[in-house]
Each structure stands twice: as C-alpha cells, then as structure tokens.
Amino acid sequence: MNTQLKLSVSPHIHSGRSTRRIMLDVLIALLPATAAGAVIFGLRSLLVVAVTVAACVGFEALFSLIAKKPIPVGDLSAAVTGLLLALNLPANIPLWQCVVGSLFAIVVVKGLFGGLGANPVNPAITARVFMLVAFATLTKAAFPTIVDTASSATPLAAEKATSLTDLLLGLHGGAIGETCAAALLLGGVYLLVRRVITWHVPVAFIGTVFLTSFIMEGMDATAALAAILSGGLLIGAIFMATDYVTSPATPWGKIIFGLGASLITFLIRYFGSYPEGVSFAILFMNILTPYISSWTRRRIFGMGGSKA
Template structure:
C-alpha cells in the first residue's frame, strides 16, 4: 500500500494565509484613506504617517534585539499599528510625540505582553489614549484640510456639534452649528473636514472595510452591529432626527474604529454571539460619551473598554457543544 493514513492532531484544515498576508490585506484596505490623508493634510499628514510607522517598526525591532528574540517586524503588524496610530492623531503632531505614541503602542501594550496575539488592548488605540492623556492640547489641535504650514486650526464636526448643542443639548442646534460652519454631509463623506489624519474621508474608510469583508479578513458582524447601534441610539436620543444620526455616523472615528480596530483578532471575542455583545457594549459607550460626556469623541475609549471585557465575554458566551451529556 503506497497510500498511508496519517493521523494527526487538529487543526485538520489549514490555509496558506499567515499573519503577514492578513496584514498586507489590511494595509491595502487602508491605502485609499492613507492617500486621502496625505491629499487633505499635505506634508503634515505624510510626516505624521511616516513618523508613526517608522517609530512602530523600529520599536519592535529594537525590543526584539534587546531581548535577544527573533525579530517579528516581517509580519507587518508593526506597520499596521503605526499606520492606525497615525490615523488616530492630528496632522502635524510633533514628530517626537508620534514616536512616543508608537513606542508605547508597540513596547508597552504589545511586546511586554508577549507580542502579537497576547495583547489585551488594541495597541494603536492605547497609544492614542496615552498621547491624549499626556499631550491634550497637541492632540486636540486640528488642521484645516489643504492648509499650508502656517495655517490656522479648525474644530472638528463633533466639536461643532458638542459646542452648538451645549446650551439646549438638542440635535437641531448641533446641526445648525455645523451648517453655520459650512460643514455639509457631503464634506464629511468626502473628507474635506478637520480631524485626525485617517478618520475624515468616510467613503474610503467604507471602501476599505468592504474590501476586508470581501476578502474574508474580518466579519461584517462587529462593524455593522457597532455602527448600526450608534446610528439608532443617536437617532432616538437626538429627537428622532435622521440628519443628526447621519452626521454622527460620518463624524469622528466611528467608521475607522468600527472596521479597522474593533475587529482586531486578538482583542475581540471568538464567537458570533460574543462579537455582537462586544460591539453593542462599545456602541452604547461611544454614544454616551458623544452625547452626554464632556469629550466630543468616544470611539477610542469605547473600544478600549470593550477590549477589557473580552475575556469575560469569551468565558460566558460559548457555542453549543454537540454530543455533550446533559447534566
């Protein structure tokens, strides 16, 4: 008999898709929004992206070198982390701050916990939270798209809505504030607004998210649940104002977080039911911070908080085991 039956342990179904392949697909999905960030924020946007990416890659390489471990920069996860961090900071953030955020993301949040697959928080969002807590003024200084180096700063759409609705806390006043500033839904859809490097162009973020779903890199469950619940809650809490809900969906980092950071393999639940619960919790927190908190944006903190609940969700939300004897 030439054919032999080989018995081995699971997994029995294997794929050629490794970490580097997945990260390449994420980079491809982020490429359109990256180009848009450079287009809208010119040299400031490009420098910010390069500083964050190079800082992340060098940090991981240096950590592996110092600890005498095999270098892991070849899997491109550091590049993705650096790019996502750049997407979450203002264009023109000082280079040393970009590097500091990258070092925190890679060394403290990722490598000290064992590297990729062992971190319990999303590294890029944790880096953003670190920068926001350490340098709040620099992290809330927004540059007008298309401006030169000496241009004045602008407020983000979320800031306009928060300030305009502060007195009456109504969706109508928030929309009036945006319209008085000349910010339309089309501007937010195309990205011609103030904000972080990668959050402004909604259409390209959606395009990148759809690409990842099409390639099977992420499931539609978490981003759709997250974004849909935020839209529904802002519609209900905004006095059944559809326009307000649309503005909230397109503003800030909702699309960026929903497609590219909420879906991180390591920091999200394993089961579909768990993913729905996880995304729903994050959506409620993001909405509460946006509408009732003192800070206009809540996406980053909502995802980080939900990350902390993932072990608990995975413990209590399990798939049914067939063949198990009923107790």
C-alpha cells in the same frame, strides 16, 4: 525509491492564508484612507505616517532584540499598528510625539505583555488614548488644507453645520485617516470581501450609534447620519474594534462587543466631557473581551442538549 520522507501528523495541506497575508490585507484596506488624508491634510500627513510606521517597526525589532526573541517584523503587525496609530493623529502633530506614541504602543502595550497575540488591549487605540491625555495637540484637530479653514471645525466639537457630502469626502477637521468616510468604507468592504473581518462588529457598532443618535437628535436621520460619519467612529468600528487579538471571536461575542462599544461612545458623546468617545469605548470593551469570549463560547456538539 526509499529516500527519507517527511513524517508529520495530519493535516498535510493548509488553506494558505497566513498572518502576514492578513496583516497585508489590513494595510491595503487602509491605503484609501491614507491617500485621502494626504489629499485633505497635505503632504505632512504622509510624514506623520512614515515616521509612526517606521518608529513602530523599529521599536518592535529593538524590543525583540533586547528581549532575546526572534524579530517578528515580517508578520507586518507592527506596520499595521503604526499605520492605524498615524491615521488617528492630526497632520500637524510634532513628530517626536509620534515616536513617543509608537514607543508606548509597541513596547508598553504589546511587547511587555508578550508580543503579538498577547496584548490585552489594542496598541494603537491605547497609544492614542495615552497621547490624548498626555499631549494637548491631539485635542486640537488639524484642519484641511484644501478647503477654507474658517468654515471647518471638528463637527462633533463645534457645530453641526458640516454637510453630509463634506463628511463623506472628509473635508473637515480631524485626524489624518478618520475624516474621509468614503475611503474608510471602501477599506471596510475590501476587508469583508477578503474575509479578514466579518460584518458583526462594524454593523452592531455603527448601527447602534446611528439608532441612539437618531433618537437623541429628535428622529433626525440627517443628524444621525452625520453622527456616524464624523469623529473616529468609522475607522474605529471597521479597523480597530475588529482587531482579532482584543475582540471576541464568536459572532455573538462580536455583536455584544459592538453594542457595548456603541453604548459607551453614545454616553461619552452626549454626556461626557470629551467630544469624542470611540477610542475610550473600544479600549473599555477590549478589557471586557475575555469575559465576553467565555460567555459566548459555542455549545459543544454531543455534550448536553439535542441540538448542535
């Protein structure tokens, strides 16, 4: 019974949760929003999703090949970036722009900084901001195909007449995956249940936007609700601001991140020249993340102080 046994340093068991599984959970959580986008904006939205995801995965493989690194497509992170980016684009966007955006997200933001885990800012958010600045199509949101287009406009850009029900169902103009609040919330609940994300960032982010809007709209709760259900807030707060790589890891760090992002969103929405500020807000907080992380580091047990 003296066969060769494996020698290794403890621990010898593992929780079983892998990066791949986490990424898969994010993809699953985004399915309702993707499906809602297809229903609301028509099948072309699925074409945008397919092209963007394929482009992201393809660029990741290509970049790894050129950089002589192992091809990490199996970790599904490029697919997550692709899906998130696609859901942030209007359904009528020219497909070549999707490909350029994917190239920017995967190669410029992620690959050149060292790949998964090394990018300082969120690839999907940054690519969206890049596209917003580079292509005029992004500022002109697509309109739902299943309702009378004349009555719909991006609520934040035009008027505030869209009803709460329409906001919840996503029956108004916007990007493919950002309009259907119900689908996004469903995905958020799934991520919470699966413990992929914690409540801190979404609650701090969405809660503060609600509060500031409530005050700015003259204590009008309906208007404040409309403010959190419209624009890119939900998809941003639930799926983008919770990105592990580019947001703080400690509970307090996450709360500061959420508060900061909501404050910038509020400033841009009410005082800025863009109708929507979620992407910029998250991007800005991404840059602050290393600082927030070092400010909120946990106290070490047994090093100073009598409490843990």
